Amino acid sequence: MLNHSKLFLLTMSLIFSFSMSTAANNINLEKKLQDTAKPLLNSDNTKNTSINNKLLSEKSILANSTTTTSAIAKVPGYSNPLISHKFGADPCAMVYNGRVYVYMTSDQFEYDSNGNVVDNTYNKIQKITIISSNDMVNWTDHGEVQVAGSNGSAKWANHSWAPTAACKKINGKDKFFLYFANDASSIGVLTSDSPIGPWTDPIGKPIITNSTPGVNGVVWLFDPAVFVDDDGSAYLYFGGGIPGGNAPTQSQIANPKSSRVIKLSSDMIHTDGSASLIDAPFMFEDSGIHKYNGKYYYSYCSNFSGTHPAGSPAQGEIAYMVSNNPMGPFTYQGSILKNPGSFFGVGGNNHHSIFQFNNQWYITYHAQTLGKAMGITKGYRSPHINKLQYSSDGKIQNVNADMIGVPQTTNLNPYIRNEAETIGWNGGISTEICHASGGINLDVTNINNGDWIAVSKADFGQVPAKTFKANIASSVGGKIEIHLDTVDGAVVGTLNVGSTGGPQQWKEMQCTVSNITGVHNVFFKFVGNGTNNLFNIDYWQFLK
Numbered sequence: 001m002l003n004h005s006k007l008f009l010l011t012m013s014l015i016f017s018f019s020m021s022t023a024a025n026n027i028n029l030e031k032k033l034q035d036t037a038k039p040l041l042n043s044d045n046t047k048n049t050s051i052n053n054k055l056l057s058e059k060s061i062l063a064n065s066t067t068t069t070s071a072i073a074k075v076p077g078y079s080n081p082l083i084s085h086k087f088g089a090d091p092c093a094m095v096y097n098g099r100v101y102v103y104m105t106s107d108q109f110e111y112d113s114n115g116n117v118v119d120n121t122y123n124k125i126q127k128i129t130i131i132s133s134n135d136m137v138n139w140t141d142h143g144e145v146q147v148a149g150s151n152g153s154a155k156w157a158n159h160s161w162a163p164t165a166a167c168k169k170i171n172g173k174d175k176f177f178l179y180f181a182n183d184a185s186s187i188g189v190l191t192s193d194s195p196i197g198p199w200t201d202p203i204g205k206p207i208i209t210n211s212t213p214g215v216n217g218v219v220w221l222f223d224p225a226v227f228v229d230d231d232g233s234a235y236l237y238f239g240g241g242i243p244g245g246n247a248p249t250q251s252q253i254a255n256p257k258s259s260r261v262i263k264l265s266s267d268m269i270h271t272d273g274s275a276s277l278i279d280a281p282f283m284f285e286d287s288g289i290h291k292y293n294g295k296y297y298y299s300y301c302s303n304f305s306g307t308h309p310a311g312s313p314a315q316g317e318i319a320y321m322v323s324n325n326p327m328g329p330f331t332y333q334g335s336i337l338k339n340p341g342s343f344f345g346v347g348g349n350n351h352h353s354i355f356q357f358n359n360q361w362y363i364t365y366h367a368q369t370l371g372k373a374m375g376i377t378k379g380y381r382s383p384h385i386n387k388l389q390y391s392s393d394g395k396i397q398n399v400n401a402d403m404i405g406v407p408q409t410t411n412l413n414p415y416i417r418n419e420a421e422t423i424g425w426n427g428g429i430s431t432e433i434c435h436a437s438g439g440i441n442l443d444v445t446n447i448n449n450g451d452w453i454a455v456s457k458a459d460f461g462q463v464p465a466k467t468f469k470a471n472i473a474s475s476v477g478g479k480i481e482i483h484l485d486t487v488d489g490a491v492v493g494t495l496n497v498g499s500t501g502g503p504q505q506w507k508e509m510q511c512t513v514s515n516i517t518g519v520h521n522v523f524f525k526f527v528g529n530g531t532n533n534l535f536n537i538d539y540w541q542f543l544k
Contacts, residue, residue, distance in 0.1 A: 067450050068427065068450050068452065068487050068488060068525065069427035069428035069448075069450045069451045069452065070427055071084065071425050071426065071427050072084050072370065072373045072374065072427075073369050073370040073372075073373040073374075073382065073403075074370075074403075074425055075403075075425065076424075076425045076454065076486070076487070076521065078403050078404050078405055079136065079137045079385070079404070079405030079406055079407075079408075080369070080384040080385065080386075080402065080403045080404065080405035081367070081369050081370055081382035081383055081384050081403075082102065082131065082133075082139050082382070082383045082384065082385060083131060083139055083141065083382070083383065083423070084370055084373075084382070084425075084426065085141075085423070085426055085429060085430055085431065086129065086141075086430070086431075087106070087107035087108065087370060087371075087380050087381060087382055088102070088104035088105070088106070088107065088129045088131070088366070088381070088382060088383045089104055089105040089107045089351065089366045089380075089381035089382075089383075090104060090105040090161065090162040090163065090223075090286075090351040090366060090381075091103070091104045091351070091352075091353065091364040091365065091366055091383040091384075092104075092162075092163055092164045092165060092225070092353040092364070093353050093355040093357075093362070093364045093385075094165040094166060094167065094195065094355070095355055095356070095357050096167050096174075096176075096195050098134055099132045099133065099134045099195075100132060100133055100134075100136065100355070100357050101130060101131075101132045101165065101195045101196070102130070102131050102132065102139075102364060102383055103128055103129070103130055103163040103164065103165050103178065104128065104129045104130075104131075104163065104366075104383055105122075105125055105128065105129075105160070105161050105162055105163065105381075106125055106126075106127035106128060106129045106144050106160075107120060107125070107379075107380045107381055108124065108125070108380075109376075109380065110123075110124060117376050117378055118378065119378045119379050120378060120379030120380050120381075122159065122161060122183075123159070125159055125160060125161060126146065126147060126148035126149045126152055126157075126158075126159060126160055127144040127145060127146055127147060127148075127160060128144065128145045128147050128160050128163045128178070128180060129143070129144050129145075130142040130143065130144075130145065130195075130196050130197075131383075132195070132196070134409075134410065135408045135409050135410045135411070135412065135456075135457075136357070136362075136385065136405075136406050136407070136408060136409050137405075137406075137408040137424050137456045137457070138408075138412055138422050138423065138424045138455050138456055139422070139423060139424075140419055140421055140422040140423075141421040141422075141423070141431045141442055142196040142197075142440060142442070143431070143433060143440065143442050145160075145178070145190075145197055145199055147160035147180055147188075147190065147199075148160045148182065153190050153199045153200055153201050154180075154182075154188045154190065154201045155201075156182075156188075156201075156204065156205055156206070157180075157182040157186075157188055157206075158182060158183060159181070159182055159183045160180045160181070160182070160188075161180065161181040161182075161183065161222060161223075162180065162181045162222060162223045162224070162286070162351065163178055163179065163180045163224075164178075164179050164180075164224050164225050164226045164353070165177065165178045165179070165195070165226070166226040166227070166228050166234065166268070167195070167228075168228050168232065168234065168268055169232075170266075170267065170268075173193070174193075175191060175192075175193065175268070176191065176192045176193070176194065176195050177189055177190070177191055177226065177268045177269070178190040178191075178192070178199060179207070179224040179226055179236065180224070181221075181222035181223055181224065181238075182206060182222075183222065184219075184220035184221060184222045184240075184241070185209075185210075185221055185222075186206035186208060186209045186210075186221050187206055187207055187208035187221060187222065187224050187236075187238055188201070188205075188206050188207060189201075189202065189203070189207045189268070189269050190202075191268075191269065194439075194440075196440055197440060198440070202269045203269055203270070207236075207269060207270065207271065208221055208224070208236070208238060208262070208271070209221070212262070212271060212275060213271075213273070213274035213275060214260060214262065214274035214275030214276060214277075215239075215260060215275050217243065217257055217258065217277075218238075218239040218240075218241070218258050218259075218260055219239075219240065219241025219242060219243055219256070219258045220239065220240040220241035220258070220285065221238065221239065222238065222239075222240060222285070223238060223239070223240055223285050223286050223287050223351075224236055224237065224238045224287065225237040225238070225287040225288050225289045225353070226264075226289075227289040227290070227291070227296075227326065229291070229326060230291075232266075233263065233264075233326075234263070234264040234268055235261055235262065235263055235264060235289070235326045235327070236261070236262050236264055236271070237259070237260070237261045237278070237287040237288075237289050237298065238259075238260055238261075238262075238287055239258045239259040239260045239278075239283075239287065240256075240258055240259065240283065240284055240285035240286070240287075240300075241256065241258050241284070241285075242256045242258070242284070242303055242305060243256060243257075243258065248305065248306075250306050250307060253282065253303060253305045253306035254281060254282055254306065254312070255279060255281060256280075256282075256283045256284075256303070257277055257279055257283075258283055259277070259278040259279075259280045259283050259287060259298075259300060260275040260276065260277060260278060261275065261276050261278055261289075261298075261326065261327055261328060262274070262275040262276070263327065276327050276328055277328075278298060278321070278328055278330055279329075279330075280298070280300050280319070280321060280330070280332070281302075281312050281313065281319070281332050282302040282303050282308060282312055282313055282319075283300055283302070283303065284300070284301050284302055284303035284304065284316075285300070285301050285349070285351070286299075286300055286301035286318070286349075286350065286351045286352060287299075287300055288300065288318075288320075288352055288353050288354055289326075290353075290354045290355065290356075292361075292390065292394065293394055294324075295322050295323065295324060295394065296322065296323045296324070296325065296326050296330075297320055297321070297322055297354070297396070298320065298321045298322075298323065298328075298330050299318055299319065299320040299321075299336070299352065299354060300318070300319060300320075301316065301317070301318055301319075301349065301350040301351065301352070302314065302315060302316060302317050302318075302319055302335070303315070303316075304316055313334075313335040314335065314338070314339070315339065316339035316341075316347065316348075316349065316350050317335045317336075317337060317338050317339055317350065318335065318336055318337035318350055318352050318363075318365070318399075319332070319333075319334065319335045319336065320333050320334070320335075320336055320396060321333060322394070333395060333396070334395070334396075335398075336363075336388075336396045336397070336398055336399055337350070337352065337363065337365060337398075337399045337401065338398075338401075340365070340366075340367035340368065340401065342401075343367070343400075343401040343402060344367050344368070344369050344372065344401070344403075345372065346367070346368045346369075346371070346372045346377045347368075348367075348368055348379055348381070350365065350366075351365060351366055351381075352364060352365040354388060357409070358409050360387065360409075361387070361388040361389070361390070362385050362386065362387055362388055362406065363385070363386055363387075363388040363399055364383060364384065364385045365383075365384055365385075365386075365401065366381040366382060366383055366384065367381065367382060367384055367401070368380065368381055368382070369382050369384070369403065370382040384401060384405065385405060385406055386399055386400065386401055386402065386405065386406060387399075387406055408456055408457050411457045411458065411459035411519055412455050412456065412457055412458045412459065413458075413459065414455075414458040414459070414460055414465065414522065414541070414542040415460075415465070415541065415542055415543070415544065416541065417539050417540075417541050418455070418539060418540055418541060419441070419442070419538075419539050420443060420444040420453065420470075420537035420538060420539055420540060421442040421443065421444055422455065423444075423453050423454070423455070424454050424455045424456035424521070425453075425454045425456075426451075426452065426453045426454065427450070427451055427452045427487070428446070428447075428448065428450070428451035428452070429444050429445070429446055429447055429451050429452075429453055430444075430445055430446040431443065431444055431445065432445045432536075434504075434536075434538050435504045436471065436473075436504075436506045436538050441538070443473070443536045443537055443538045444536065444537045445503075445533060445536045446533055447478075447526045447528075447533055447534045447535060447536070447537075448526070448528070448530075448531060448532075448533070448534060449478070449526065449527055449528050449529065449530075449534070450525070450526070450527075451525075451526045452487050452523055452524060452525040452526060453523075453524050453537075454487065454521055454522060454523040454524065455521070455522050456521050457519050457520075457521065458519065458520055458521070458522045459518075459519045460516045460517050460518060460519070460520065460542070461517065461518075462517055463517070463544050464515035464516055464517045464544070465513055465515070465516040465517075465542040465543065465544055466512060466513060466515065466543065466544060467510055467511070467512060467513065467542065467543040467544075468482060468493050468495060468510060468511055468512075468513050468540065468541075468542050468543075469508055469509065469510035469540065469541055469542075469543065470495060470508070470509060470510075470537055470538075470539065470540040470541075471506050471507070471508050471537070471538035471539050471540075472497055472500065472506070472507060472508075472509055472535050472536065472537055472538070473500050473502065473503050473504050473505050473506045473507070473535065473536045473538070474497055474498065474499050474500050474503070474534065474535035474536070475499055475500075475501075475502055475503055475532075475533075475535075476499065476528065476530065476532050476533065476534050476535065477496075477497045477498045477499050477528065477534065477535060478497050478526060478527055478528025478529070478534035478535060479494055479495065479496055479497060479526070479527040479528065480494065480495040480497060480524050480525070480526060480527075480537075481493075481494050481524070481525040481526075481527055482494070482495070482513060482522065482523075482524060482525075483522075483523040483524075483525055484516070484520045484521070484522060484523075485520055485521050485523075486521070486523065487523045487525060488525075489523065492513050492514040492516055493511050493512060493513035493514065494511060495509055495510070495511040496509075496511070497509060497534070497535050500535075503533065503535075503536055504536070506538060510543075513542070516542070524537075524540070
């Protein structure tokens with residue numbers, strides 16, 4: 001008999017196999033991409049097999065030319081997916097101090113013995129990816145948190161899936177809590193004094209297990225969603241799956257009764273009392289929770305089994321329920337987000353969170369848009385955000401998922417230190433852990449001729465910028481061309497980069513620029529010879 005975790009993996013594999021059938025015609029393209037892809041680096045400097053958006057053949061062509069590397073999936077002018085230099089699944093948004101932090105499952109390519117990319121099994125995921133933004137278009141890569149495994153913060157855990165995060169003031173100090181699923185068997189919690197870490201395991205064991213009061217009947221103990229109410233009380237929502245093993249009845253499919261909510265203790269790292277049932281119709285996974293106009297909105301992803309009659313959510317959709325109490329009972333309202341396959345031509349599972357930022361409501365979700373752009377639709381997912389609207393009666397309107405995304409909420413300030421890993425769009429780069437002095441920090445690496453990074457809507461004001469500086473480490477060297485508005489737009493400055501003595505030997509360099517004023521998209525295009533990494537960039541800044 002399969003245990004719950006193995007059954008979950010098998011079920012999801014079957015779902016993805018079904019949803020991938022439309023990609024059969026792309027098999028030759030996929031094989032070509034797989035055979036020529038160049039491994040990138042993780043933020044811990046180990047080989048990253050999660051995304052290879054630069055092909056060796058392309059690198060060879062570009063090495064001694066002025067050709068520009070193409071953007072993949074997220075193209076200039078659009079804001080979805082949020083990032084395109086790596087994957088990120090099960091996105092959960094937390095707003096803190098004027099920024100949106102998105103915590104994600106760290107999807108990475110899996111390979112067979114012949115080096116071919118295979119379907120995502122989730123079985124090797126032990127990290128959580130964090131990105132953040134104050135404008136919803138330019139996203140800062142904060143790297144990966146090693147959660148599970150012998151080198152992880154939670155050494156008892158085998159996996160780290162579907163994170164959710166919250167901030168609560170404890171003893172007069174903001175404290176951050178990161179909850180995650182240890183496959184489908186338990187839920188853990190990490191704590192930090194910062195939204196990006198470092199993270200520690202405060203209890204050395206799961207916070208939710210099969211022994212937790214009230215969880216009997218939950219098939220999969222996973223997919224947590226945390227909510228801190230206005231009075232400081234906190235709640236954890238979780239669960240999923242369909243009872244009945246390999247032969248569930250239609251009644252079990254329609255009412256799995258596998259979702260729960262439990263109150264958290266004041267310290268956020270223990271539970272208080274027994275979990276309560278949320279009888280969500282056609283529940284499968286992906287708990288979500290938010291509060292709007294005094295009511296509590298529980299949202300989730302519907303299952304892929306049986307018959308879904310009118311008035312119930314279709315397969316793999318985000319549906320929601322409403323209650324006057326965070327512990328329920330909740331009343332079903334309807335579906336608000338169709339399966340990604342309805343919008344992007346490639347389906348799979350669905351995962352979301354709903355949040356408010358600068359007085360606007362949004363929904364974040366994942367889709368296989370980056371994988372599709374690469375020709376590899378095998379369950380590797382990318383984060384998206386679209387606006388979410390309410391009707392006057394409090395009902396959530398249907399969400400139209402797309403690649404356009406959301407408008408930028410504020411202009412970028414080019415006159416302060418901007419991390420190079422704060423990226424609106426890019427072509428060909430990756431990120432890694434930066435060893436320059438300071439706290440948690442990444443740099444942009446894997447830079448070759450024709451590659452580029454860009455930021456959206458930098459506001460130079462009326463007093464012109466005259467100087468550009470950047471913190472750079474290099475063993476090879478090259479140039480940074482500064483283009484305005486498009487990647488091949490007007491060149492307003494060129495920074496010549498020499499060797500600094502090594503890829504982590506950092507030096508500030510600067511050049512003059514041509515009196516830049518007004519609001520512009522700024523593209524930093526890299527020029528140099530050969531296929532070796534030209535240099536790494538830590539941060540940049542314009543000066544008046």
